Amino acid sequence: MSEPSRVEVPLLNMQVAEQSRRAPAPMVAKAPAGIRRFLHTQTSGAVADRAFGGLMLTCALSILAIVVLIVVMLLDQSKLSLHAFGLKFFFRTAWDPVSGDFGALPFIYGTLVTSFLALCIAVPLALCVAIFIMEISPAFLRTPIAFLTELLAAIPSVVYGLWAIFVLVPMMRDHLGPFLAKYFGWTGLFGGSNFGEGFLTAGIILSIMILPVISSITREVMGAVPISQKEAALALGATRWEMIRMSVLRNSRIGIVGAVILGLGRALGETMAVTMVIGNNPQISHSLFAPGHTLASVIANEFTEATGDLYLSALIEIGLALFLVTIVVNSIARLLVWAVTRGKPVAAH
Amino acid sequence: MTQIRPSRSNASIRQATNHIVTAISILSTIVVLVPLIAILFYLIYKGASSLNLAFFTHTPKPVGESGGGMANSIVGSSLVLLVASLMGIPIGIAGGVYLSEYGSGTWMGAIIRxxxxxxxxxxxxxxxxAGYALIVVHQHHFSALAGGVTLSIMMIPTVTRTTEEMLRTVPNSLREAAYGLGVPRWRTVLSISLRSAAPGIITGCMLAFARVAGETAPLLFTAFGSNFWPHSLNEPIAALPLQIFVYALSPYDEWHRLAWAGSLVLITLIMLSVGLVRYVTSRGQLKGGM
Structure with missing residues (x-):
């Protein structure tokens, strides 16, 4: 912060304060006399201070209370299933509401497969976009492209789902799917019948959704690399790519890993778009064309029609598991990003 | 420190690598922008062709009858979001004030952050x-209130963190000037810190609002949806994202059309609210509007 702005800002604000006193702010002016006297009183300052601080603390503590309450409530609501299946719940493949036999393995499998696919597609692309915006793009393109990728993040999940149903699924069924089956069928990943809905389609729509997250944090981390590092590489005769590799990528690799994990956290919990295109079938199949289910999609799909307490409590237990997993994943990611941007130089000359 | 050494002895190979990488990154950027433009194109193309006056004035018609609109969903969404904002924004801002003005540097502040x-x-x-377990289970029925509270819980952390970040940018000399004039601390927070940071805080609140405005999943088991005009906050209520979800999965073309129109309206409303507030705050008209 430079010296002049330090001087100017208080002056500006004192003017504002002055104006508001002369042409009084409506709230204070129109308040009843009692309240006005209270607002202007000086003797009750200590009491008011303590009351105000207490109010702020209460609101801040409510965040803590909410998280604790959520955990307690989810534990309470899922205790039927916790008692019936124990930890084995997460290793059983059965999902039979009629006979009351539940296991979460197919959903864990679906979540892992779709998130992994999404990362495989999104991470290289997001890195390239971040490099392009930060290092390669001409200055006039930088803001529009950054804005457009941020726009991707503002589109609601359900709109992605709508687009996927009517554009991505037919494309998958008629063009991309047959192509993959023909040329990559030998891998065994693209066997079976292809209806357009399945793990691969869900993975693709997820990758589009997590890309802006990864790319914007990667940009932030790359921006924290001191310019002197880049100039040093260029001065020693490095080409632009060598400069990016040696100065930018090497200095920001921990933050990039954090960005990827943050994207993973988003992919694990993403619900609506996945529910709309994954095909909804609680089965483990090795083909990426096969319909499946994720932890989030099974809750969205079956919660309102769950009959019987055990069924409902099994679904809530899945929610509890999702809650705990995303907390762990997000905490790791935040730590990594924080580790990099914390030491951000104030002014890199 | 990294030892700078030419990775290949041949300069032309190094130049070629440089060009290839540049080409790859330009190509990837184009690949990323294609789905975005496709989504926006489809939204406008499909949505605009299905929008009409009935969409904004009528409730949904039963299957088979043409026409009908999402007027009740638009009203329902507004009500749920109003409840969410009334609860979430004040608590969120107060939490941010605590983190920045009272609890910075304390272990309590660190835990809450x-x-x-x-x-x-x-x-x-x-x-x-969570909303279902906290409210619906005890109320024994779905309600607009439950939906609003659930969304407000999602708004609080976002508002808290942006408020904190914005308050941290207020120079300390301002606060000290107020203290020096004998202004009590609470009054300093309200009239100096919050007022100086108001544009940033308002933008943060709008972003939190925009984020929950498009949420569907939290409303599935709380607001639940409805085909009628809302009568009270204590009954199931329609919401735009919910209605889009239901219509998108239905087998009827007429409903698909409405889903596209609904999506276009939803995105337009979100973008408009964010854009408007950003424009107003950037022109400085809301400065001191606390």
Whole structure:
């Protein structure tokens, strides 16, 4: 912060304060006399201070209370299933509401497969976009492209789902799917019948959704690399790519890993778009064309029609598991990003 | 420190690598922008062709009858979001004030900051279950109130963290000037810190609002949806994202059309509200509007 702005800002604000006193702010002016006297009183300052601080603390503590309450409530609501299946719940493949036999393995499998696919597609692309915006793009393109990728993040999940149903699924069924089956069928990943809905389609729509997250944090981390590092590489005769590799990528690799994990956290919990295109079938199949289910999609799909307490409590237990997993994943990611941007130089000359 | 050494002896190979990488990154950027433009194109193309006056004035018609609109969903969404904002924004701002003005540097502040970040990353579907377990189970029925409270819980951490970040940018000399004039601390927070940071805080609130405005998953088991005009906050209520979800999965072309129109309206409303507030705050008209 430079010296002049330090001087100017208080002056500006004192003017504002002055104006508001002369042409009084409506709230204070129109308040009843009692309240006005209270607002202007000086003797009750200590009491008011303590009351105000207490109010702020209460609101801040409510965040803590909410998280604790959520955990307690989810534990309470899922205790039927916790008692019936124990930890084995997460290793059983059965999902039979009629006979009351539940296991979460197919959903864990679906979540892992779709998130992994999404990362495989999104991470290289997001890195390239971040490099392009930060290092390669001409200055006039930088803001529009950054804005457009941020726009991707503002589109609601359900709109992605709508687009996927009517554009991505037919494309998958008629063009991309047959192509993959023909040329990559030998891998065994693209066997079976292809209806357009399945793990691969869900993975693709997820990758589009997590890309802006990864790319914007990667940009932030790359921006924290001191310019002197880049100039040093260029001065020693490095080409632009060598400069990016040696100065930018090497200095920001921990933050990039954090960005990827943050994207993973988003992919694990993403619900609506996945529910709309994954095909909804609680089965483990090795083909990426096969319909499946994720932890989030099974809750969205079956919660309102769950009959019987055990069924409902099994679904809530899945929610509890999702809650705990995303907390762990997000905490790791935040730590990594924080580790990099914390030491951000104030002014890199 | 990295030892700078030419990775290949041949300069032309190094130049070629440089060009190839540049080409790859330009190509990837184009690949990323294609789906975005495709989504926006489809929204406008399909949505605009299905929009008409009935969409904004009528409730949904039963299957088979043409026409009908989503007027009740638009009203329902507004009501739910109003409840969410009335609850979430004041609590969120107060939490941010605590983190920046009272609890910075304390272990309590650190715990609350970390919890807010954790709450921020919780998947929306889990929030839906939480809302169900916290409110619907005890009320024994779905309600607009439950939906609003669930969304407000999602708003609080976002608002708290942006408020804190914005208050940190207020120079300390301002606060000291107020203290020096004998202004009590609470009055300094309200009239100096919050007022100086108001544009940033308002933008933060709008972003939190825009984020929950498009949420569907938290409303599935709380607001539940309805085909009628809302009568009270204590009954199931329609919401735009919910209605889009239901119509998108239906087998009827007429409903698909409405889903596209609904999506276009939803995105337009979100973009408009964010854009408007950003424009107003950037022109400085809301400065001191606390």
């Amino acid at each position: 970390f919890t807010a970040d954790v709450l921020n990353g919780v998947p929306s579907i889990v929030m839906g279950i």
